[in-house]
Structure formats: structure tokens, C-alpha cells
Amino acid sequence: xxxxxxxxxxxxxxxxxQGQITITESDMPLSGDTIRTSTTLxxxxxxxxxxxxxxxxxxxxxxxxxxxxxxxxxxxxxxFTYQAVFNNPLNPSLxxxxxxxxxxxxxIPNIQVTDPYTFYKKNSSAYSIVGFGVxxxxxxxxxxxxxxxxxxxxxxxxxxxSSSHSISGQSVPSLGYxxxxxxxxxxxxxxxxxxxxxxxxxxxxxxxxxIQRDSINFDSLPAFPAITTNRTEIKFLGKGQGIPLxxxxxxxxxxxxxxxxxxxxxxxxxxxxxxxxxxxLYPNPVxxxxxxxxxxxxxxLKIYNALGQLLFQADxxxxxxxxxxxxxxxxxxxxxxxxxxxxxxxxxxxLKK
Numbered sequence: 001x002x003x004x005x006x007x008x009x010x011x012x013x014x015x016x017x018q019g020q021i022t023i024t025e026s027d028m029p030l031s032g033d034t035i036r037t038s039t040t041l042x043x044x045x046x047x048x049x050x051x052x053x054x055x056x057x058x059x060x061x062x063x064x065x066x067x068x069x070x071x072x073x074x075x076x077x078x079x080f081t082y083q084a085v086f087n088n089p090l091n092p093s094l095x096x097x098x099x100x101x102x103x104x105x106x107x108i109p110n111i112q113v114t115d116p117y118t119f120y121k122k123n124s125s126a127y128s129i130v131g132f133g134v135x136x137x138x139x140x141x142x143x144x145x146x147x148x149x150x151x152x153x154x155x156x157x158x159x160x161x162s163s164s165h166s167i168s169g170q171s172v173p174s175l176g177y178x179x180x181x182x183x184x185x186x187x188x189x190x191x192x193x194x195x196x197x198x199x200x201x202x203x204x205x206x207x208x209x210x211i212q213r214d215s216i217n218f219d220s221l222p223a224f225p226a227i228t229t230n231r232t233e234i235k236f237l238g239k240g241q242g243i244p245l246x247x248x249x250x251x252x253x254x255x256x257x258x259x260x261x262x263x264x265x266x267x268x269x270x271x272x273x274x275x276x277x278x279x280x281l282y283p284n285p286v287x288x289x290x291x292x293x294x295x296x297x298x299x300x301l302k303i304y305n306a307l308g309q310l311l312f313q314a315d316x317x318x319x320x321x322x323x324x325x326x327x328x329x330x331x332x333x334x335x336x337x338x339x340x341x342x343x344x345x346x347x348x349x350x351l352k353k
Contacts, residue, residue, distance in 0.1 A: 006249055020053075020191045021239055023156035023203045024034050028122045029072045031098045037243075038064035038197075038262035040077055042255040042306055042334070045248055049234060051205060053158065055192035057236065059246065062197050062258075064265040067106060070243070072098040078117070085142040086119045094130050094144050096112040098119050114278050127152045128164075132180075136172055143170040149182050151208075156237070160188045176218040183211045194236045194245055198262050201238040208233040227283055228265075229351070231256075251285075254306060256334045256349050277344040283335060285351040290324045296344045303328060305335040311335070324350075 029035070040062045050057075075087040078099050086096040096119035117133040128148030134141055150164035150240070163186065169179045190205030211232060215226035231251050235244035241261060249257040277296035284290065301322055303312040312328045316339070329335060329352045337348040 014285065017233075020158055021204060023204060023237050023239070024125050024154050025122050025127070026129050027237070027240055027242070029098070031072055031074050033072045033242055034069055035072075035242050036067060036069050036262055036264065037259050038062070038265060038267075039066050039068075040064060040258050040260070042258055045258055048123070049248060051189040051207065053191060055190055055205075056195070057192065057203075057205075057246075058195045058262055059260070060195045062260065063266050064197075064262060067262065067265060067267050070100060070102070072100055072120075072242075075099060075119075079140040081140045081144050082117065085144050086131060086147060093148075094121075096130050099133075112114045112294075121148065125154055126150060126229055127154070129166075131168060134337065136175070139173055141170060141172060143168040143178070143180065145182075149184060150183050151184075151185070152186070152206065152237075156188060156204060156206070158188050158191045160186075162186045172216075176216060178216045179214070181213040185209045196246060196260050196262070197265075198245070198260065201236075201241075203236040203238045203245060206233075206235045206237060206244075208235070208320075227285075229285060236271060251334065252332075252353070254334050256306070256351075275344050277339075277346050279337075279346040279348060281350055284348075285353045286329065287353055289326055290329065290350060291321065292324060292339075292348075293321045294346065295320065296339075296346070297342060298339040298341040298344065298346070300340045302338045302340075303339070306336070307335040 017294040020345065044062055045059065075083055075096055075098060082099065086094055086099070097279050099117045099119050101115070101117060115135040118129055119131045121128050121130045128150050129145070130148050131142060131144035133143060145166035145168045147164060149166045150162055153160065153162045164184050166182045167179065171177055186206055186208045189206055189207050192203065194201050194203040210231050211228065213226055213228045231249055234248040236246040238245045243261065248255055267283065277293040277294070279292060281290060281292050299315065299317045301314045301316045302310060302323065305309055314322065316322055332352050335350040335352060337350055339346040
């Protein structure tokens with residue numbers, strides 16, 4: 001009888017171990033990869049996103065609102081100013097495997113900031129962001145971290161934790177000095193099965209608490225107040241997928257973005273045939289009124305709450321700036337700021353505290 005009980009216990013333990021996966025360097029993207037993702041409404045994930053062992057996360061009901069194809073670009077194909085920093089054999093700790101268009105841009109009042117890049121490095125022990133870059137007034141500006149922004153330590157297993165603290169400072173020609181500080185605490189707090197419209201996968205869940213502080217000092221003006229944002233990233237990683245199968249981003253406990261790997265969908269949105277353009281929104285987070293500025297030819301401004309309900313609409317044709325007053329931002333939470341024109345659109349998320 002005892003032997004039978006021991007056999008059952010051993011079988012249960014073995015079954016549980018078989019369901020847990022381990023993420024390694026080989027599961028990260030390769031240079032030249034392209035991966036398609038969809039975004040869906042933040043309300044689609046609900047309020048409860050459970051952690052723990054042997055969980056089934058069923059998000060098969062997601063409906064794609066937009067799609068993006070991310071390319072992991074060879075460093076040698078990027079501007080020389082980026083190669084000098086992130087492809088320099090004399091500084092191997094900063095040598096990136098690839099650059100990706102996108103990431104956190106810099107909001108500088110009255111200054112055109114475009115084409116943000118994020119630079120990633122992987123090896124057998126970790127996957128990290130070693131720096132970023134933006135184009136300011138036509139100049140490609142690289143910004144390397146003193147310590148990598150650590151996304152994952154390998155091998156990545158349930159119960160693991162890690163942390164990092166990264167600072168980057170960079171002079172901006174004819175402007176001043178920009179600094180970014182990022183603190184990240186990671187915990188692998190779940191494993192189980194993830195179901196999305198893309199399929200069913202064994203996954204581990206990584207929860208990251210991120211504090212980011214951006215500040216800029218102008219050469220001829222008083223220092224612009226530093227902007228600090230706190231966000232929670234919940235990522236579901238599967239074997240051989242390159243990027244998380246699902247990423248849920250939250251601010252102040254409110255889901256603000258949901259992105260998942262997907263196949264080609266017939267996405268029918270008001271911006272489906274338009275080119276995405278940059279806009280600047282500051283301060284963000286905001287306690288009072290916010291300023292929105294842009295350079296593209298936009299005609300219409302719409303502001304939505306986190307549920308997708310239209311709160312405000314204005315004609316902004318022939319304008320390049322709009323002040324969003326406290327009467328519009330009347331409650332704390334997330335607001336979606338949308339600018340559209342005949343050929344372009346811009347989406348921003350604004351946090352009101």
C-alpha cells in the first residue's frame with residue numbers, strides 16, 4: 001500500500017515538472033527575425049491576472065485592434081553613430097545583438113524627437129537592454145547604460161528573481177544633457193498554459209516592477225522637471241518564440257497595454273491605412289493639465305478613457321499644440337490620446353494622478 005502511495009506521489013511530482021519549462025538564450029530572437037504582434041483593448045484581460053503554479057490563462061477571446069511587425073535589425077545596418085557605441089569591439093559589454101525600432105522615446109517640449117531604437121544583448125546568462133537611441137533635430141543620439149537593464153537571467157525558471165539599476169547620460173547637440181535612470185525588479189511568479197488566438201502554449205510568467213526617471217537640463221534654460229513613471233510588466237514566455245507570447249503593461253494597477261504574438265488578422269480600425277507619426281505629451285504622468293505637441297498634419301484630436309469611451313473631441317487642423325485641461329482629465333486613471341489626419345495618426349497613453 002505504501003509503495004502504491006509513493007508511486008502516486010512520484011507520478012504527480014513528475015507530471016508537474018513536465019509542465020514547467022525553462023527559458024534560455026536559444027528562446028530569444030535572432031538578428032534578422034521579424035515577429036508579428038497584435039494589440040487588444042486593455043479591458044480584455046480583466047482585473048484578475050493570477051500567478052502561481054500550473055495556471056491556465058485563457059485569453060482566446062482577444063480581438064486584435066492593431067498589428068505591428070517588429071524587425072530585429074542587424075547593428076551593421078544602422079546609423080554609424082549607433083554602431084560606434086553598440087557595435088564596438090573595444091567595448092564588448094555594450095555590443096548589442098540587434099536594434100529594434102520602438103521603445104520609450106523622450107518627451108522634450110518644443111523639440112522633435114523621432115525614430116526611437118532599443119538595443120538588446122543576449123548571452124548564455126542573460127538577456128538585457130544595453131541602451132537606446134533617438135533622432136533629435138536630424139541627429140542620431142545613442143545612449144548607453146552604465147549597467148544593462150536586465151530583462152531575464154538564464155536559465156529562467158519558476159521562482160527565480162533578479163534586479164538591475166541602469167543609468168544613461170548623454171549630451172544633446174545645441175540642447176543640453178539628457179539622463180535616464182531605470183530600476184527593474186523581476187520575479188518568475190507563475191507557470192502553466194497560455195491560450196490566445198495564436199494558439200496554446202506552455203509558458204512561464206515574469207512580473208517586472210520598473211521605475212523609470214527621465215530628466216533633461218537645457219544649456220540656456222532652467223532644468224526641466226524630471227518625469228518618473230512606475231509600471232508593471234507581466235510577460236508570458238514560451239519556448240522558441242523570441243519575444244513574450246503575451247505582454248500586459250500596467251500603471252498604478254490599471255492595465256494600459258496588451259500585446260501578443262499573432263498571425264495576420266483583418267484589423268478594421270479607423271487608423272488601419274494611416275502612417276503612425278510621433279507626438280509629444282508632457283508631463284506624463286500628469287497632476288494638472290497636459291500639453292500635446294506634434295509636427296505631422298493632424299486634423300482631429302480624440303480623448304478616450306481606459307474603457308474606450310470617447311470623452312472629448314476637437315478640431316486641431318493647422319495647429320501643432322494643444323493643452324488638455326483639468327476639466328477633461330477630471331479623474332485619476334489612464335487616458336488614450338488619439339490624433340488623426342488624412343495620412344497619419346498618433347496614439348499616446350496619459351496617466352492622471
